[in-house]
Amino acid sequence: xxxxxxxxAVARADARERMRRYSFLVTLGAAIYIxxxxxxxxxxxxxxxxxxxxxxxxxxxxxxxxxSALLTLVGFYLVKGCxxxxxxTGVGEILATTRLSRVHYMLGKLLSNAAVLAAIVVILAVAAxxxxxxxxxxxxxxxxxxxxxxxxxxxxxxxxxxALAVLFESIRPxxxxxxxxxxFFAWGFLLVxxxxxxxxxxxxxxxxxHGSMLAALHAQYPAASAGFAIQIHPxxxxxxxxxxxxxxxxxxxxxxxxWFAVAAVLALxxxxxxxxxxxxxxxxxxxxxxxxxxxxxTAAAVAGTRPTRSAALPFAALAPPAxxxxxxxxxxxxxxxxxxxxxxxxxxxxxxxxxxxxxAPAAASLHPALxxxxxxxxxxxxxxxxxxxxxxxxxxxxxxxxxxxxxxxxEWLAGAAIAALAGSGAAVxxxxxxDARGIAAxxxxxxxxxALALALGTLTRGSKTFxxxxxxxxxxxxxxxxxxxxxxxxxxxxxxxxxPLGVALAAVSLVAVAALVRSRQLRG
Amino acid sequence: xxxxxxxxxxxxxxxVVALDAVDLDIGPxxxxxxxxxxxxxxxxxxxxxxxxRPTSGRITWDGHDIxxxxxxxxxxxxxxxxxxxxxxxxxxxxxxxxxxxxxGLTPAVARRRIAGLLExxxxxxxxxxxxxxxxGGMRQRVGIAQALLSDxxxxxxxxxxxxxxxxxxxxxxxxxxxxxxxRVVILSTHIVSDVEAVATRIAILRHGRLVADTSPEALLxxxxxxxWEWVIPSAELPAVQQRHLVSGTLRREDGVHARVLAxxxxxxxxVPLPPTLEDAYIYHLSRAGEGERP
Numbered sequence: 158x159x160x161x162x163x164x165x166a167v168a169r170a171d172a173r174e175r176m177r178r179y180s181f182l183v184t185l186g187a188a189i190y191i192x193x194x195x196x197x198x199x200x201x202x203x204x205x206x207x208x209x210x211x212x213x214x215x216x217x218x219x220x221x222x223x224x225s226a227l228l229t230l231v232g233f234y235l236v237k238g239c240x241x242x243x244x245x246t247g248v249g250e251i252l253a254t255t256r257l258s259r260v261h262y263m264l265g266k267l268l269s270n271a272a273v274l275a276a277i278v279v280i281l282a283v284a285a286x287x288x289x290x291x292x293x294x295x296x297x298x299x300x301x302x303x304x305x306x307x308x309x310x311x312x313x314x315x316x317x318x319x320a321l322a323v324l325f326e327s328i329r330p331x332x333x334x335x336x337x338x339x340x341f342f343a344w345g346f347l348l349v350x351x352x353x354x355x356x357x358x359x360x361x362x363x364x365x366x367h368g369s370m371l372a373a374l375h376a377q378y379p380a381a382s383a384g385f386a387i388q389i390h391p392x393x394x395x396x397x398x399x400x401x402x403x404x405x406x407x408x409x410x411x412x413x414x415x416w417f418a419v420a421a422v423l424a425l426x427x428x429x430x431x432x433x434x435x436x437x438x439x440x441x442x443x444x445x446x447x448x449x450x451x452x453x454x455t456a457a458a459v460a461g462t463r464p465t466r467s468a469a470l471p472f473a474a475l476a477p478p479a480x481x482x483x484x485x486x487x488x489x490x491x492x493x494x495x496x497x498x499x500x501x502x503x504x505x506x507x508x509x510x511x512x513x514x515x516x517a518p519a520a521a522s523l524h525p526a527l528x529x530x531x532x533x534x535x536x537x538x539x540x541x542x543x544x545x546x547x548x549x550x551x552x553x554x555x556x557x558x559x560x561x562x563x564x565x566x567x568e569w570l571a572g573a574a575i576a577a578l579a580g581s582g583a584a585v586x587x588x589x590x591x592d593a594r595g596i597a598a599x600x601x602x603x604x605x606x607x608a609l610a611l612a613l614g615t616l617t618r619g620s621k622t623f624x625x626x627x628x629x630x631x632x633x634x635x636x637x638x639x640x641x642x643x644x645x646x647x648x649x650x651x652x653x654x655x656x657p658l659g660v661a662l663a664a665v666s667l668v669a670v671a672a673l674v675r676s677r678q679l680r681g
Numbered sequence: 682x683x684x685x686x687x688x689x690x691x692x693x694x695x696x697v698v699a700l701d702a703v704d705l706d707i708g709p710x711x712x713x714x715x716x717x718x719x720x721x722x723x724x725x726x727x728x729x730x731x732x733x734r735p736t737s738g739r740i741t742w743d744g745h746d747i748x749x750x751x752x753x754x755x756x757x758x759x760x761x762x763x764x765x766x767x768x769x770x771x772x773x774x775x776x777x778x779x780x781x782x783x784x785g786l787t788p789a790v791a792r793r794r795i796a797g798l799l800e801x802x803x804x805x806x807x808x809x810x811x812x813x814x815x816x817g818g819m820r821q822r823v824g825i826a827q828a829l830l831s832d833x834x835x836x837x838x839x840x841x842x843x844x845x846x847x848x849x850x851x852x853x854x855x856x857x858x859x860x861x862x863x864r865v866v867i868l869s870t871h872i873v874s875d876v877e878a879v880a881t882r883i884a885i886l887r888h889g890r891l892v893a894d895t896s897p898e899a900l901l902x903x904x905x906x907x908x909w910e911w912v913i914p915s916a917e918l919p920a921v922q923q924r925h926l927v928s929g930t931l932r933r934e935d936g937v938h939a940r941v942l943a944x945x946x947x948x949x950x951x952v953p954l955p956p957t958l959e960d961a962y963i964y965h966l967s968r969a970g971e972g973e974r975p
Contacts, residue, residue, distance in 0.1 A: 472859050475797040477832040480756065482785035490782035498770030549766030553827055556730045557783040558755040564783055680734045 160261065167257070167265020171239055172272045181273070184235060188277040191227075192284025195220060196291060198392030204374050205384035208395045211292035213303035214402030218366050220285040221306035223387055224278060225314040225361035226351075230344045232277070232318045233325075234337065234625050236270040240326040240431075249434035263323055263428040267420060270319030278315060282307050294397075302402050309405065310362035313416030317360050320423035327427035334536040337624045341632075352385075362413060369403035487563060491571035494544070495537050507533055507579055514582025524647045527583040527599075528635040531606065531645070532628075534575050538607055539623045541572050542614025542671055551678075561675050565611065569668050572607025598646030598653030601660035605644055608664035608671075615671040615678075682743065682834055683708055684729070684865055689738035691724050691889075699724035700889045703738070711861045713880030713897075714869040715962055721889040722869040723763050726839040729867065730760040742835065756785070759833030761824045763840040763869075769813030773804055773823050776812055777830065784831045791830075798826040801856070803849070817844040825853065829860075836860060839869045854878045873959045883958070885965055892969035897958060904956035904964055909941045911951040921947075928963045942967070 175181055194200040201208060202219040209215030243249035252262065282304060289298055321340070325331040331339060351361040359365065367385050374381050377398045403409065510530040517523040545551040554560060577584070580599060587595040606627070613623040634642025638651070644660050646653030653660060689703040699721045705712075716722045727733040729740065731751040739746060745753040767776055774795055781791035799808045802822040812820065821844045828836060838857075842850045857879045860866060870876060876883060876897075883900055885893040893900065908928075913921055914936050921927065921939055925947050929940040940954065941947045942964045 472801060472829070472856055475794065475801065475832075478786050478790045478794045478830070480785045480831055481787055483782070483787050486786075486788050486791075487782040489788075490779040493775065494768065494771065494779055497768065497775070544768070548768050549764065550768065552727070552730070552732050552762040553760065553765055553780060553824075554783055555732055556755060556758055556760040557780070558752045558785060560783070679732070 163257065163261045164264045164268060167262055168268035168272065171266060171269035174242075175239070175269070175273060176276075184273075184277065185280060188280040189284070191223070192281050192287075194389075195223060195281075196284060196288040200387065200389050203384070203386050203388045203395065204370055204398075205382045206395060207374055207378065207381060207398050209370065209373075209400040210397045211289055211294040212399070212401070213289060213295070213299035213301075214306075215400055216285050216289045216292070217282075217303035218306040218310070218370075218400075218402065220281050220288075221310035222361075222363055222366060224281055224307070224311040225363055226348065226387055228274065228277065228311075229314055229318045229347065229361060230341070231625075232274045232315060233322050233340055233344070234621055236273050236319055237322040237325060237336070238621070239266050239269060240323065241332060244434065253434040259428040259431050259433055260425060262433075263327070263424045263431060264421070266323050267316075267320050267424040267427075270322050271316050271420070274315035274319055275312065278307060278311050281311075305402070305405055306366065309410060309413040310366065313413050313420075314361050316420040317416050317423070320420035320427070324423050324427040324430075327431040329432070334539050334620060334624050337621060338535060338628065341625070341628045345632075360416065365409065365413075366403055370400050373400040374398050482558070482563065484563065484567060487567040488570055488574075491564075491567045492574055495541075495571050495575055499537070510579065511582040514580070515585060517582075517586065523583055523586055524645060527580050527645060528631070528647070530579045530583070531576065531602070531635065532631050534579050535624060535627060536620075537575055538572050538610040538627070539620035540614065541568055541607060541610040541623075542612065542616075543618050543620055544614070546618050546678075547620070555679055560679065561672050565668065565672055565675060569604075569607050569611050569671075572610060573603045576603040576606050594654045594657070595646055597657035598644065598651065598660070601657040601664065602644040602646075602653055604664035605660050605667075608667035611671045612667040612674075615674045682863075682865055683741075684835060685739075685741045686729075687739045687741075689725075689728065689740065690736045691721075691728060691733065692736045698889055700728070700735070703886075703889075703891050705884060705891070705894060707865055707867070707882075709861070709863060709865055710881040711857060711866040711868055711879050712882045712884055713876030714867060714884050714886065715871065715873065715876055716886035717871060717966065719888075720886040722871075722886055723839055724889075725886065726760075726762070726837055726867070726869050730758060730762075730837050731755055732762075754835065756831075757834035759828035759831065759836045761828040761838040761841050763843070765824055767812040767815075767820055767823060770811060772809045772811055773799060773815070773826075774808040776823065777827055780827050781830050786831060794830060795826075798829055801829070802826045803852070818846055818849060821845055822849065825856075834864055836864055836866045837869075838867070840871075841868065842870070842872060842875055850875075873962050877958045885962060885969075887966055887969045890969075893965045900958065900961045900965075901956050904942070904961045906953060907942055907944055907964065908954045908956045908960050909943060909947055909951040910954050911939045911941050911948055912936045913939055926964065926967050928960045 191200065200223060202222055209219070240249070243252065285303060285307070286298065289295070289303065325336040325340060328336075330336070347360055351359045351363045352367075363385075371383055371385070378396075507530070510526060510533060513526040514523060514530060517526050540547065545554045554564065557564075580603065584596065584599055587599060609627065609630075610623045613626060614620060616622075630642055633639045635645050635647065638647045640648060640650040640655075641652055643651035644653040645651065646657075648654075684705075684707040686703055686705040686707075689700055690698070691700040692698045703725065714722055714725065724733065728735050729747075731747055731754055734748060740748060742754045742757070747754040768779075771779065777795045777798065778788070778791055781795065782788070786794060795808075796805070799805045802825050804819065804822055804826070807815070807819070812823065815823070821841070825838075825841060828838065841857075842853055845853060854875065857866060857868065861879070861881065868876065868880065880897060883893065883895060883897055884891060895903075911921070912933075912935055915932070918930065918937050918939065921941070925939075926942040927939050928942050931938040931940075940960070941951060942960055946953075
């Protein structure tokens with residue numbers, strides 16, 4: 158079979174598997190909603206408060222910028238996981254026994270990822286056409302001017318995003334939650350690069366449009382500043398300027414198309430790093446029954462067992478245990494489970510962050526230390542709510558008495574204990590300073606973070622959503638100090654200080670949501 | 682100790698009926714639940730273990746309806762699912778301690794119990810190793826240990842010997858026999874020899890319906906005079922398999938020794954044989970497929 162046919166076969170099977178999932182429908186629904194937000198004016202591109210007249214070039218470019226800026230982040234998390242799925246289902250091991258090469262496999266996965274993201278771009282392209290018709294600011298639709306930014310700005314960015322997802326999946330340490338965190342910060346760096354680096358180094362292509370738009374704006378409003386932002390805001394009137402799109406010179410087009418080649422190169426690098434489902438190289442364990450860990454580790458474990466002695470210990474010799482439920486015992490067990498597998502360096506870092514909180518020279522430097530301390534356990538919290546399902550312990554655990562009433566609160570409070578321990582230095586400082594509001598904010602945040610993890614983990618049956626949501630929450634609320642998300646109480650207006658009870662109630666509500674979802678899961 | 686299942690039905694959202702009109706009244710002893718793949722065995726196990734709710738029907742444990750009072754059953758339940766996982770970063774002892782806490786055992790009691798159970802399933806020497814390093818059979822033994830944590834009155838084990846080596850399989854069968862005296866044990870499997878070794882009662886499911894519920898002896902009696910050995914040339918085997926129900930074949934110098942299940946002698950040369958449970962299982966499944974019920 159030719160290279161193209163093999164790659165297409167891999168891509169087709171993967172894309173079908175994904176597109177037939179309920180979650181894909183949700184994704185398309187979300188894309189349609191974003192299209193609506195843009196059409197209704199809730200999400201728009203602004204240059205120092207000005208917007209372009211809604212001609213084809215502006216409408217298409219606005220949509221392309223929104224896709225490039227936002228879908229490079231969301232899209233990565235959306236498509237990452239296609240190789241992990243082959244690991245988990247065991248399909249990968251079957252593929253590994255065929256003549257399928259790593260290059261074929263990775264290119265197929267890249268194509269599948271890109272197809273999923275392209276489907277979203279197509280929906281938003283349709284939304285852009287609708288938008289221009291609705292706006293009615295210009296007489297005709299110039300289909301080339303409308304679609305060129307989507308094809309040359311958005312699609313190459315999506316291709317590179319798709320490739321980054323397969324690259325992250327092929328590098329063992331970046332496969333899981335750590336990769337999600339790393340990409341979040343890498344994406345932030347990419348956006349900075351988009352503004353600073355210009356030209357071909359700008360994956361998002363935003364700088365290309367920005368320069369051209371700015372030139373048109375200054376020609377009509379010489380006093381306008383150079384601001385450029387995607388505004389998420391209730392619809393409002395704005396002064397307009399006419400912009401007919403960038404000059405799509407051969408060099409510009411080639412520069413954008415080069416990102417498709419970059420995507421292919423990234424996939425080839427991924428192929429070189431890919432373990433080809435060899436468990437000896439440390440891939441995740443398949444979810445099927447009867448599979449062991451890595452061969453070497455299993456051999457070591459088996460070597461530790463003694464020869465079988467039939468009926469060495471009769472069951473009757475075991476004293477029947479007294480059953481008396483202890484919430485504290487279960488809470489401690491959940492706490493141990495959360496911390497299981499953490500390395501010494503991880504604990505040392507957590508301890509170092511507590512020490513930094515204690516040693517912070519002033520209140521102003523206390524919060525940065527606390528903010529860092531509450532992103533450090535991200536991967537400890539993220540399996541909450543979904544761990545029994547992910548590890549297939551659900552049937553065993555849920556056949557124990559009162560699984561919702563006992564296990565969920567114990568898990569939540571174990572997560573809260575992690576938050577409290579990680580932020581204990583700040584708590585001591587706040588207590589010593591007699592900062593009652595600060596302590597209230599701290600305590601309510603300790604309850605909210607694990608509640609969010611529990612609710613999202615239970616709802617989505619996975620850890621990825623919490624990892625993304627908490628990263629964004631943490632970045633916008635704690636690091637950028639947006640008052641409505643600042644549960645730590647960094648500023649006097651922060652929600653943590655003004656309404657700590659509300660934050661705590663939100664936490665309880667999230668746990669209630671988790672309990673409802675878990676009850677439904679239990680009912681099958 | 683009595684588990685009573687009445688008119689049980691489970692229909693999934695996609696319309697598939699996994700269980701239909703299942704009635705069973707189970708007291709102490711071992712019930713071997715047999716059936717081909719997709720017969721509804723695992724669904725029945727999950728419903729009995731309070732994991733899945735039935736669509737209709739009633740299940741009572743000592744008079745308590747377990748659909749409405751699941752905790753009454755859960756406090757006395759030990760359950761080994763067919764497909765279960767472990768937390769790979771926990772050791773066997775830590776994993777069992779976690780489940781012991783969920784089941785309501787205090788830490789001190791759990792520690793003693795876990796040490797004994799690890800000894801019982803022959804994992805005492807590796808109890809402190811991470812489960813991520815365990816083989817499939819070793820994980821299965823951890824599963825067996827967790828099912829016994831709270832000294833269950835009702836033990837439900839779904840394909841428990843999958844992945845066990847022959848010695849461990851024998852060991853587990855012996856353990857089940859030892860447990861059965863004062864407990865209700867439900868053993869679901871498609872391995873007839875497992876049931877043959879320990880079950881005091883046999884139920885056969887097919888397409889979600891109970892096609893047999895009787896003692897092993899009665900099941901064997903029902904096949905008396907219906908099992909035949911017929912030595913035929915190899916070339917004739919396909920034709921014989923077309924005409925008769927063949928439960929096994931053995932190639933020998935004189936030809937193929939076909940084990941034929943038939944109400945009357947299939948040929949003059951056929952000689953009667955004592956039936957085995959495997960013969961009975963295949964015979965009843967086949968009859969049920971023809972729309973008959975024993």
